[in-house]
Structures are given as C-alpha cells and as structure tokens.
Amino acid sequence: MAKRKRFNIENLYPKDYFFDYAEFMKDPENYQFTEADYAYHNAMELKRYEEEVPMTYYEKTLLRKWVMDGHNPRENPGSKYLCMTGSEPMDFLDVYRLDKEIEQEMKGMTKAQKEVYLKGLMGWTDEDESPSPIDLLPDGSEEFDIF
Structure with a gap:
C-alpha cells in the first residue's frame, strides 16, 4: 500500500x-x-x-x-439547508458544522417533518392569512378598528 x-x-x-x-x-x-x-x-x-x-x-x-x-x-460556501443571504458572515467550517448539526437534528424525520423543521429555522410560517372567525362580524364582513 x-x-x-x-x-x-x-x-x-x-x-x-x-x-x-x-x-x-x-x-x-x-x-x-x-x-x-x-x-x-x-x-x-x-x-x-x-x-x-x-x-x-x-x-x-x-x-x-x-x-x-x-x-x-474564511469564504462562505453556502449551506445545503439554509439561505445565508443577509446573515452574519460565516466561514467554511462554521457553515459545515451548522449543516452537520442540522443533519443530526433531522435524522429519522420524514420528508414533511424535515420541511417543517427547515422552514422553522428560517422563520417561515405557514399561517393562514385569512381572518380568523373572531375577527369577522356576524354578517361575515371583516372587523376594522377605527380610532
């Protein structure tokens, strides 16, 4: 050898x-x-x-x-999982270690669970933008606060 x-x-x-x-x-x-x-x-x-x-x-x-x-x-290679645009500068090893940490966290998750987890890391919310029933008046129109 x-x-x-x-x-x-x-x-x-x-x-x-x-x-x-x-x-x-x-x-x-x-x-x-x-x-x-x-x-x-x-x-x-x-x-x-x-x-x-x-x-x-x-x-x-x-x-x-x-x-x-x-x-x-000290150059940022870009993460496999997260968008690094606008974040504080990270070097090669920082990004590599972050990706490994995320991989460990996602071990055993389903594809849907991984998607929810990654969206959570990036601050993404899937909340419905339509008004809740509490915000609607009895006639179905939206309630507006006027000062």
Whole structure:
C-alpha cells in the first residue's frame, strides 16, 4: 500500500512565487492580482486559520480541499439547508458544522417533518392569512378598528 503524501501548504502556490510590490505601489487601485497572488494569500490564510481554529482531522481535510479548489478558508460556501443571504458572515467550517448539526437534528424525520423543521429555522410560517372567525362580524364582513 502506498504511503500518503504529507500535506505541505507551500504546494498550494508556485515555488517561484514573488509578489511584485513595486508594481503594486505604482497604481494600487488598478493593480491586477494574479492567480498566484490569490493562491499565496489563500495558503497563508489557511495556515493562520489552522493555528486559530480547533478542528478535527476530517474537518481539516475538507478545509484543505476547499482551499486547494481556489477558495479562501474564511469564504462562505453556502449551506445545503439554509439561505445565508443577509446573515452574519460565516466561514467554511462554521457553515459545515451548522449543516452537520442540522443533519443530526433531522435524522429519522420524514420528508414533511424535515420541511417543517427547515422552514422553522428560517422563520417561515405557514399561517393562514385569512381572518380568523373572531375577527369577522356576524354578517361575515371583516372587523376594522377605527380610532
């Protein structure tokens, strides 16, 4: 059986990578970052992230694959279950852990129960918008409060 190759952050960006700081300083507003610039930045961000955030071996493997695909570790991948638009920013591991937690909660639920559960998480209500019988006058018209 072949031995697995050990992960090396330096393999995520070109060996001869060098940021052209002089070129950047000529016109910072219009500087065009290269793929190598992004790869280097993501690799260094991954290194810092792994030092700061405790994670399991499996989570670390998933995170590294995410970065190898060209993403930043602090980038939001989008949840399998929830709409993340307008929420506070969440990074890759936060979203992954949230999805796993939701999967655990929904284990054993029917499809209908899962739908109700997920709608509840998102604040969705299926309340009928028609007026209740209490709000109707004896003739069937709606009651209005006039001040």
